[in-house]
Amino acid sequence: MASIGIDIGSKTIKVVVLDGEGAVVHSVYRRHRADVASTLAGALHELTWRFGDIEGTVGVTGSAGIGISGLLGLPFVQEVVATTTAVRREYPQADAIVELGGEDAKLVYLTRGLEQRMNATCAGGTGGFIDTVAFMLGLKTAELSKLALGANRVYPIASRCAVFAQTDIRPLLNAGARAADIAASALEAVVRQTLGGLACGRPIEGTVVFLGGPLEHIPELVRRFRSALGLTAREGIKPLDAHLFTARGAALHGAEAFGERGDADVSLVALEERLARLASFADDFPRLPRLFASEGELAAFRRRHASCTMPRTRLFDCEGPLYLGLDAGSTAVKLAVLDEAGRLAYADCRPPGGEVLETAIAMLRDFHAVVPRAVDGTPYAYVAHATACGYGEDLIRAGLGFDSGVVETLAHVRAARSFSPDLTFLLDIGGQDMKAVWVRDGRVLNAVLNEACSSGCGSFVEGTAHSLRSTPEEFSEKALLAESPVDLGTKCTVFMSSRVRHAQKSGVAVEDIAAGIACSVVRNALFRIIGLDRLDSLGDCVVVQGGTFMSDAVLRAFELVSGKEVVRLDTAHLMGAIGAALTARERAHAAAREGACAVRSGLASRKELDRLFPARSSRRCGGCGNGCLLSVVDFGGGRQFVSGNRCDRAHGIVEARRGSSARGGRRPPNAVALERKLLAKFSGSEGSGPRARLRVGIVNALAGHAQMPFWHTVIAALGFSVAVPDDGRAEESGAAREGAATIPSESVCHPAKLAHMRLYDLVRSARADAVFMPCYVRGRKCPVACGYAAAVADCAPLLRDGGAMLVSPMLRTVNPAALADDADDRAALLASLNVAAATAGLPAVADGELAAAIAAGLAVQREFERTVGEANRRALAWAHGAGRRGAVLAGRPYHVDPAVMHGIDGVLTSLGFAVLSPTALDAPCEELGEEAGLAWERPARLERLAGLVLADPAIELVCLQSFGCAYDAAVLPVVRAALEAAGRPFTSLKVDGIVDTAPIRIRLRTLAEACEGGSAYRADGERYRIALPVSPERGCGTSAHWSLLGPMGRADVDAASGVVPDDICFVARVLAGRLIRMARDGGSLDVVEMPEVCEKCLLAAVPGLAGCAVGHRFAVRWSRVWRIPSSPGVDEGACRAPGRPRIGLVGNALMVFEPFMNDGIAELIEGGGCEAVLPRPEGLMTDDVRYLPEFDRFAQLGVDHVIYLQALGCLKGHVRARGALHELAGRYPGMPVTVIDYEPEASALNRENRALLAIAAAKEAFADRGL
DSSP states (O other), rough: EEEEEEEEOSSSEEEEEOOOTTEEEEEEEEEOTOOOHHHHHHHHHHHHHOOOOEEEEEEEESTTTTHHHHHHHHOBHHHHHHHHHHHHHHHHTOOEEEEOOOOOEEEEEEESSSSEEEOOOOOOOOOHHHHHHHHTTTTOOTHHOOOOOOOOOOOOOOSSSSSHHHHHHHHHHTTTOOHHHHHHHHHHHHHHHHHHTTTTTOOOSSSSSEEEEHHHHHHHHHHHHHHHHHTTTTTOOOTTTTGGHHHHHHHHHHHHHHHHOOOEEEEHHHHHHHHTTOOOOOOOOOOOSSOOSSHHHHHHHHHHTOOOOOOBBBBBGEEEEEEOOOOOOOSSSEEEEEOOTTTTEEEEEOTTTOOHHHHHHHHHHHHHHHSOOOTSSBBEEEEEEEEEETTTTHHHHHHOOOOOOOOOOHHHHHHHHHHOTTOOOEEEOOOOEEEEEEEEETTEEEEEOOOOOOTTSSSHHHHHHHHTTTTHHHHHHHTTTOOOOOOOSSSSSHHHHHHHHHHHHHTHHHHHHHHHHHHHHHIIIIEEEIGGGGGGGGOOOOOEESGGGSSSSHHHHHHHHHHHOOOOOTTGGGGHHHHHHHHHHHHHHHHHHHHHHOOOOOOOOOHHHHHHEEEEEEOOOSSTTOOOOEEEEEEEEEEEEEESSSTTHHHHHHOOOOOOOOOOOOOBBHHHHHHHHHHHOOOOOOOOSSSSSSSEOOOOOOOGGGTTTHHHHHHHHHTTTOOOHHHHHHHHTHHHHHHHTTTSSSSHHHHHHHHHHHHHHIIISSSSSSEEEEEEOOSSOHHHHHHHHHHHHHHHHHTTTTSSSEEOEESSSSSSHHHOOOOOHHHHHHHHEEEEEHHHHHHOOOOHHHHHHHHHHHHHHHHHHHHHHHHHHHHHHHHHOOOOOOOEEOOOGGGGHHHHHHTHHHHHHHHHHEESSSOOOOOOOSSSSSOOSTTTOOOOHHHHHHHHHHHOOOOOEEEEEEOOOOOHHHHHHHHHHHHHTHHHHHHHEEEEOOOOOHHHHHHHHHHHHHHHHHHHGOOOOOOOOOOOOBBBTSSEEEEEEEGEEEEEHHHHHHHHHHSTTTTTTTHHHHHHHHHHHHHHHHHEEEEEEOOOOOOOOOOGGGGHHHHHHHTTTEEEEEEEESSSOOOOOOOTOOOOOOTEEEEEEEHHHHHHOOHHHHHHHHHHHHHTTTTHHHHHHHHHSOOTTOOHHHHHHHTTTOOOOEEEETTOHHHHHHHTTTTGGHHHHHHTTTSSSEEEEEESSOOHHHHHHHHHHHHHHHHHHHHTTTT
16 A cells, blocks of 8 residues: 655655555655645646555645645644654664755754754754855755855855845955855855754754755765764765655654544545645634735826936947946946936946856957947047946955045936935835835935845845746836735845745745835835934935845835825936936046046956956965964956955965955044954963963953953962964864854854853863863843853753863853952852862862952953053044044953954954044943933943034944844934934944944944034034924823733734834843833823843833834833733643643743734644643742743643743843753653744744644653553
8 A cells, every 4th residue: 555745845746655564666746836735736646647546644744735625624744743753764873864955944952851852943954055146146945056066165154044144155256256165165164053053052963964955966966064063975875765764754653643543545536626625724813904905006107207317328429538337236236327427328237146246248249349439440439437336346456456435425426416416215125135224415324224134125026026036126016006005024035935835735825925025125125224303304305225125026016105205217227327327427526627638447348358367375374373364366467356254464464455445544543343352362372380371261252352451360360371363263263163063042242252262272182181161140231142051051061061171150241350259259269169179179269369360350451451551542533633533342241252243343443443442431421311320331431422423523323233232223323313303323233243344334334424424513512312202291190001002913023023123032122112102002001010030131121112102102001910911821739631741841930821822822732632731920020931830830730741932032041941952851851842932923834733742742751651
């Protein structure tokens, strides 16, 4: 009898037919492109046509098979369970399974306790990401493997997120990196993300089986996994049909289920008939208003915009000077040529196809070929000046003879003003970036660019259209008259892509998806770049540009959401190049006025282009301790272009120039560079006396980075040998990759991730016997910065297994001076050090020794801070000189770390800014406005530094924020409001593992232009304060309970969108949205009672966030009483119901008891044949989010599995949820924990799939115990 297995993944459908022995006799593998029903019917029809009408049992699996299995009446098995079954049958010796799918990554430990893991909410780094990289390189996915074999080097590509990785890849293309190197780097990023995101500190050892479509079709990816895990081909098995194993497991489970249910066999023809009668999937997507109510309204819209045309002339008619501009953008290269009158004579626009330089050369060759010439070949027209802009500006200038460069924001503004002189606001949406620019009287007042993430830009539209076998133009046309656009969210491209596929599987029309994407792009710009609170500042003349706005659907969506009628030229996609050409004309005229006759460009001629053969090479820079691996493009004749460096020392070593960033003369003072140099002096040292045998490594990450002078001196003064991390050594030795595999949470900030990699470098490379990383009593400070040592200890096997000791005293203060005066802190430090000394058999440290060491350390720390303070004063004095300026890098102390800073301070000095460090900077201590002293202690350092900037017109503020830092996200709007009220630019840079600094350079060059253009509007030394909403008179309003508006729902999320920062966790955002709704509905609302569901974190920031949104401040009375009736659960004294496993739920009380917050997970558990055991609400209202009392109670109730419901990016969860899983596993060995991240804009289907895995695991554990 045959067994049929159907695996419907996020991108493909696999159907297998097994014989009675379990061997595959027939199979079909197809991409479904989100059209599941018809693709499955086609696969079944193909099997029938080739092999006849086969009868047998049927099982279904896969993320997209959840819904269709129910509609077809077929048994469903969770995909990880199906895969495990198939591998155990085929490879009984296997110890682990690694499987990659289109949106999912799975890791299964088969020995020493079955453990099944899937990636979290984000689908980054899976097959979908590989498809995107192949699309960017103009290749088929299967071709990546062969291409990667020719790689010479691997670039560091961000592995946190697929969008971040793309953000790293695109500039590499623009910098001339070899496609083979990029392909290899992308595959390496997949390996890192899979192992780091799933292993989380548990070693992958023994025999490992590699499965899934990407591993089946990309042999080089398999090789890199084997290399990363240290496996031979025999130990790292890749079966011949690696992509079919999950379908095989579904067939085996289907046969078992049919036998249990007594169902009759089903034939292929019968299945095909069922599919033909299949009802549509349930569609629970929220909908948006139509873009156009009628075709007449669309016609009027098109007539209005048809009048906005660029003046043109024929190149054939041109004589004399021409002005050429080239915009090497993120996803396209644009070229524009203007005549003396500013008319467009020639234009070209091409996708780079992975080779920006070659594309630009081809475009210039084609231009030279059509320049009008006389019979003797003499051209009638010539290029007088050529200007480049965009991400590839430096490369183009270095190799092709362009005369100058211009920052692209200024180029776009100049192009817009050539058509609309009264421009007040410009929005440009390109392939991977967005730029919003406010203009007054022709001068740039402020400019905001998208941050580290490039989500929601043109490349997302193009990629989605391509995935649905369409073009962006066809996509736009389909969207215009869509009946019911679907809401796809705005937060993240990866999330939106998952929702697109979910919508397709649910039968949503392509037209509605296309219109939804147009709305998402616009809402992303409005919510995340411009801000809904600033719509009134756009003014009366709004111009939109960029290839994305060539879509009428995107243009209409922007007009509807913003309430503005805007200007879009028919050359919107060329405006960067046109602006560069206008700049070229202006500069040629300036040169002519200075006496130069017949100004002619140095642009490479056609003959020179034909002789140009750029040679690419790599070399290690020895200019500083970073040891950057440089990419060098040699154009011959002494012209070279260098990339991959974090500072400009490489240019002197290679004797190359870097386009516009190379400046002659002495640079302005840089206090941050001095601070970094001083910290680098604290290197490894040998101890003295008997304790020298113990080498103590100091983890210089998070709070430990800026305190290196103190701790290094203290430990060395006690006679211990000292080791410090070396990032270059960690990369070369593999310690960095080994450490990255122990990171418990993919959404934790980059500085915290560095702690893992540096820990492994200290132990593996520096041979440290003990590692020093203190914890701090948190109070209301950041949980990660204070307590991350606990997460490192939980997740690093070399600490858990005794490979090294962790010295982690719990201290009450971060400040070394305060520690010296705190007897309890000194006692805790002494006890920790003596435990390490006793373990190593060394003499104990005496109280007097420690006191002397602390005194010595404090003296060194104070000298360090005094030196940095002197450097700040020198930089400030320099900035006060005529025509000079300075910038304060307002980050946390550890942002000075070169692995975090990414050379931002060097970019500022190259732009003429003196750089001030926030360390030891004399600044006023007064706060901005009256909202000081909030209970959550918002970062006073930012307010203090903003006060300095507002009092000194020569200084600008550049804020640094780690990606995912909710604490800074909550205070940055306060600082922004103060600066913008004073007419000062606000620049905030999100820093992460992204290595390329091209977007940062563009933002800082824009800041420099804004400073030059906006100086006339600054009030010299005037003090500004924030106009905060007015507090109501106590007692004049009303009070209400938060449940007044009923259960939490989508309306609360929508109310927070655009006014509450995205980095604030889901719980705080939804509570802020509820307050906003209540304030708007209640009018005179005075006091709101809300549950204190999260202690000592961002909850106390919620009233301020909501108050700023509605302009009305009100009080919040926090309560620990849960007054909302919860869903029925199991009581503490209940006995186990026969035959049903139990699953406990823990997490924030809102996450557990509000069905909207958790997708109704209790109902899903009950429907899956298990009992949902709910915690006590009061047991969840605690600062310790391990919820140990509730776990103890679950253990007493015989719970088989626990699902931890966590808001995506929860700061405490990094330390005490995902960062404590090994501890929880040790405490409760029979009660595994599955953490599910919840974010309303991510795909609910993916979360359901992870919940189903937990249900399957609970059932298996229940069965194994024979209950």
